[in-house]
Amino acid sequence: MTNLDPAVIAARFGPRADVGHLALTGEHGVVLPAFTDHHVHLDLFAEHALAARGIAGVVDLGGDPYALARRDPHAVPRPAYAGAFLTAPAGYPTGRSWAPDAIVRHVTDPSRHPGVAGGAATAVDEQIECGARVIKVALNAEAGPTPEPPIIEAIVAHAHDRGVPVVAHAQGTGMFARALDAGIDALAHTPFTEILDEADIARAVTAEQIWISTLDIHRDAPEHARTAETNLTRFHAAGGRTLYGTDLGNGDLPVGVDPREISALVAAGFDAAAVVAALADPWPFPDAVPGVCTFVPGRPPGDERDLGAWLATASTVPIDEISRDEP
Known part of the structure; x- marks a missing residue:
């Protein structure tokens, strides 16, 4: 019997948190909903270790x-994906060493008629027919041309008609506003190239725009890190919905729960329950990864600043391998 108190754990980590032990080993710990990394690039890293290190779902x-x-759509980690980047001719990430032609589509026409070469509907339909659960638009004004507003709006409208949300990489002055004006559902990164004012934040929250955190990728770019933290602190305080994401595959990031990303969320004002909510959000799926949960051994730390190191010891385990502790 562990001295972990289920009521205290649920109060701190959210109502779906519990206390239990592994049936085979008897190891005690905290049982949490399955975790998802909402921003990865599966072809840029070895994914085999993700589940053993706490990640049950990924969004490519x-x-x-x-x-x-x-x-395999039933694998763990469960994959969701956007397919190719939709961008302007010569726009980001065209020509990058890590971005072969197969992962880029140039959209040149706002046409919503199927089969139009370079058309918005053509690009969206191709990704969805390949199983995409989200569409991604590249709005990186610091790395080349970006799609004009009529094209972005057509992409968003057609994706929404087909029941699929749209996420944007928004980088550079004015790109956040362009994404918001077009009805973009989610940002692939917390805005990091411009400080947003309170009106910007309020518009994003009212529009129910989702931000994917990716704070740790700025650890070697202090100005971007400060800008992202400032924006996310305001967005979170205003009630915005944030998803945990790391951009795994982009640089030297741990395969599994990233303790630095957790610590950055805490620095932005997230308590333990908010951190778990960001990790356990099943977006873009409506439901959690079936049949599994997250198990974190031992007692959680008393200080939220130590939360990242503790959560980084998590693993994904089948629900039926967990025995619940008696209160």
Whole structure:
């Protein structure tokens, strides 16, 4: 019997948190909903260790749609994906060493008629027919041309008609406003190139725009890190919905729960329950990864600043391998 108190754990980590032990080993710990990393690139890292290190679901935000379509949809980590980046001719990430032609589509026409070369509907339909659960638009004004507003609006409208949300990589002055004006559902990164004012934040929250955190990727870019933290602190305080995401595959990031990303969320004002909510949100799926949960061994730390190191010891385990502790 562990001295962890289920009521205290639920009060701190959210109503779905519990106390239990592994049936085979008897190891005690905290049982949490299955975790998802909402921003990865599966072709840029070895994913085999993710589940053992606490990640049960992933959202690939830029890859070859035909290669992604061949993935087992019932695997753990459960994959969701956007397919190719939709961008302007010569726009980001065209020409990057890590971005072969297969992961980029140039959209040149706002046409919503199927089969139009370079058309918005053509690009969206291709990704969805390959199984995409989200569409990604590249709005990186610091790295080349970006799609004009009529094209973005057509992409968003067509994706919404097909029941799929749209996420944008918004980078550079004015790109956040362009994404928000077009009805973009989610941002692939917390805005990091411009400080948003209170009106910007309020508009995003009112529009129910989702932000994917990706704070740790700025650890070697202090100005971007400060801007992202400032924006996310305001967004979170205003009631905005944030998802945990790391951009795994982009640089030296741990495969599994990233303790630095957790610590950055805490620095932005997230308590333990908010951190777990960001990790356990099943978006873009409506429901959690079936049949599994997150198990974190031992007692949680008393100080939220130590939360990242503790959560980084998590693993994904089948629900039926957990025995619940008696209160």
